Structures are given as structure tokens and as C-alpha cells.
Amino acid sequence: MKITTENIRVNFQAKEILKGISIETRDKELVGIIGPNGSGKSTLLKCIYRVLKADSGAVYLDGEELYAMNAKSSAKKMAVVAQHNYYNFDFSAREVVLMGRAPHKKTLERDNADDYRIVEEALKTVQMDKFADRSFSTLSGGEQQRVILARALAQQTPALILDEPTNHLDITHQIMLMKLVKNLDVTVISAIHDLNIAAAYCDRIYVLKDGVLEGEGTPGEVLTPELIRRIYKVESEVVYDSQGKMHILFL
Template structure:
């Protein structure tokens, strides 16, 4: 499924947070957003999945007009893993992941055997089967993030939006989660802080600065020493890692 988000504008009061930004994700493409804190990555994602309503612009999933469609209809195609996943009430891990099946149900329809099978598979993919009956509120931040990913997997979306999906996670689980998402073979739009992860998993990158697209292209085209310094205000030398044969970064502290 293709995502086309064009000329999005988001204001808070008189401040323009997102300035006519456009991003595109082709079917089964893994696209990343990189840039410093406060540059507008999360706000852009929220405007795409309607957590924030943009003042101007359009968002389409193939022919589906996201901004003019019901949340339930959009949720059948679009899954979201956000940064902050706190709740004021408690559910078990299995119950949390079952919520991912809600967009596919009629009003008051009960959970069916197929729903439980889908949830079981989502828990297996995120290595959470042993947490099935645990209280969600009892989990660590990283464990909660994995539960939210499992919920998005159970949703069976055509496109997944990830807003800093590796927050709170150790290196092993960062790699496991992004590898898991990559293997789905669906369209992905992800905001990432770690440039090494962006290079390893993204087919295409948008560099964001000051609420605008600063540069875009393949990772090796975008992440030059000059652009990294312009984005993050830190000197950096790029090189090809002889082990991975991927772009690497050496920062001058």
C-alpha cells in the first residue's frame, strides 16, 4: 500500500511546526525520518495518522482519504507504534494485544478463535508469549513497547507508522523489533534517532529540520558528513563499515 502525504501544515498557536511537508512511501518500502529533537518528526507522523489534525494538506493510503475517513476504517490499513504508551487502567498483555483486532470487528462483536490465533502469533513474533497473563502496568518501558508493537501486528495493517519504536529498548531488542517489522513485507514509515539503525533498515530517508524536509534520498545519499553536521550541529566522518559493508559514522566529540 502506498502512502502519499502532501503539503502538510501544522500550527500550534502562531507557531508553524510543520511547514508544507510532503513524504511518500511506496508499497512495501521502509522509509525513515531522521533529524534532531524538536525538528517535527513526531508531529508529522501524528498529522498523518490523525492524532493531530493538520491545518492544510492531504494524506492518502492508495485511494483512501485518511483525513476524511473514519478512524476505524483507517485502522484496518494503518497501524501505529508510538513513543508513549501509559494507561490509567490495567489489562493483561493478551488483552492489550487483542485490542489490535478491534478495527476488524462489528459493534459489540466478541473475540473469535481466529483473533486469539492472530494474537498468539503476534506475541510469538515479539517474544512475549511468556508475558501473556502479565499485567501491562507491571512491565518495564521496553516490554510495554514490545506489547504495543504486538498489538499493531495483530491489527494486520498494510502500512505501519513507528514513532521512535526503539525507545527504552536495549540493543538486542532494537534489532529484533526492526528486523521483525522489516520481515512483514509491508509499507513502513518510521522516525528514528539512531543513524546506524536508519542505514541498516531503511530503503529511503527524509532528513527533517525546522519542520521542513531538508533532504531526501537513499541513506548513503542523504547521510553525508556535511548534512549530519547541518542537522545535528556535530562533526561527523562517514565511512563504509568493512564488516557490514554499510555506511558508518565516527563523531568528533
């Protein structure tokens, strides 16, 4: 699926947070959004997954304007792994993942055996099947993040939106999550704060700073010492390992 934003502008208390952002994904591409804290990454993603309505501009899913479709229709096209996930009730991990099946259900339709099979597969995929009956609120931040990813997988959409998905994860599960996402064969847009994660897994990267688009291209084109100095105000060196993989060293 192709996701496009066209001249997205967002204002908050007389401050312009996003200043006309236009990005585009190709089908089944992993696109990273990078930039310093406060650059507008999460705000842009919220506009894409319709938690926040832009003051002007538009979002298109395969050429169809986002607000021309109802929320259930867009939820069949796009699943979300947000930064923060709170529930007022004491749901089990399995029940949280079952919520991902909601867009596929009619009003008051009960969960069936197929739904439960999909949920169990999603929990196994993120290595949380042994925690299925645990209360979501008792899980660590990293475990909760993996359950939320399982919920997105259970939604079975052609696109996935991730807001800094490796937050709270140890290095083992950071690599597991990014490898999993990379191999899903769906379109992915992800806000990423770790530049080495972006270098390793993104097909293309967009750079935001102060609500302005400052660069776009492949990791090799974008993640240069010059851009890193300009955007993050730090010195760096780009090196390649014995397998030809790119790494950024901060000096």
C-alpha cells in the same frame, strides 16, 4: 500500500511546527524520518495516523484522502506504535494486544478463537508470549514497547507507523525489532533518532529540521558528513564494514 502527505502545515500557539511537508512512500518500503529533537517528526506522524489534524494539506492512503474514510477503515490500513502508551485500567499484555483486533470487529462482537490465535502469534513474534498474563503496567518500558508492536502486528494492516520504536530497548531488542519490521512485507514509516539504525534498515530517508524538509534519498545519499554537520551541528565520519554495511562515527 502507498502513503502520501501533501503540503502538511501545523501551527501551535502562533508557531508553525510543520511548514508544508510532502513525502511519499512506495509500496512495502521502509521510510525513515530523521531530524533533531523538535524538528516535527512526531507531529508529522500524528497527522498521518490521524491523532492530529493538520491546519492545511492532506494525507492519502493509496490515493484516498485520509479524512474521506472513517477511523475504522483507516485502522484496517494502518497500525501505529507510538512513543507513549498509557492505560487507565489494569490490562494484561494479552488484552492490550487483543485491542489490535478491534478494527476487524462489528459493534459488540466478541473475540473468537481466530483472534486469540493471531494475538498469541504476535506475542511470540516479539518474544513476549511468556508475559501474556502480566499486567501491562508492571512491564518495563522496553517490554511495553514490544507488546505495543505485537498489538500493531495483530491489527494485520498493510502499513505500519512507528514513532521512535527503539526507545527503551536494549541493543538485542533494537536489532530484533528492526529486523522484524524490515521483513514484514508492509509499508513502514518510522521516526528514528539513531542514525546508524536508519542507515542499516531504511530504504529511503526524509530529513526534517525546524519543520522544513531538508533532504530525501537513500541512506547513502542522505547520511553524509556534510548533511549531519548542517542538521545536527556535529562532525562525523561515514565508514563501511567488511560486509559493506554503512556506519556513522561521531567525532
